[in-house]
Amino acid sequence: MTLANQVVILDFETTGLSPDNGDRAIEIGAVKLVDGQIVDTFQELINPGKRVNSFIEQYTGISNNMLKHAPSSKEVMAQFAKFIDGFNLVAHNASFDKKFLDAEFKHNKLHYTGQFACSLLLSRRISQDAPNHQLGTLVSYHQLPNDGVFHRALADATMTSHLWLHQLDLLQQQLPNHLITLDIINKISSLPKAQINRYYQTMAR
């Protein structure tokens, strides 16, 4: 059994949307939660080996000049593999971050064993009244802490960690007699929206 409050929450900034089209990571940020507390953080720029376009420079604030002397993917991913060792993983729209983690680890012949959970899929189930499920909107909607920085890896990972802890609180209120595990979260994240309340009732019996 894996408790959902013992995870690494991560976020990539990248040159684009698809590693299959040659896009690479340019920054990784992560927050380690133990017993629901932030106990460690990770942030590194990554030299992608090519120039990033002006949209990405503007979107992230990460310039080609900043990346010129950044460490290689090999160096950063080796450190990150140690950081996540033994932990499950959470990201906002995890399918995106998982495909980049898989691609960068494959480039460097690295492996990880943690399972992924997704705060976006969970939000669509348990915060159905939110105006939308973008990270920035949810931070505002739930009035979560933030420092006004968006689209930088550690800032986004930190905001996602506050969102995640808030989501665990919401679930704990619905399931007061249960430990909130990653299995429960992934179960809820895969249910049709209309079945969430029935699931709560079934679990309460």
Add this chain to the structure above:
DNA sequence: TGCCAGGCCCTCTTTAGGGCCTT
């Protein structure tokens, strides 16, 4: 030259289309 992400999820669906979310 022409291609250009992909998984999730809803619906005017399932012999499909399109919006959402991530950079």
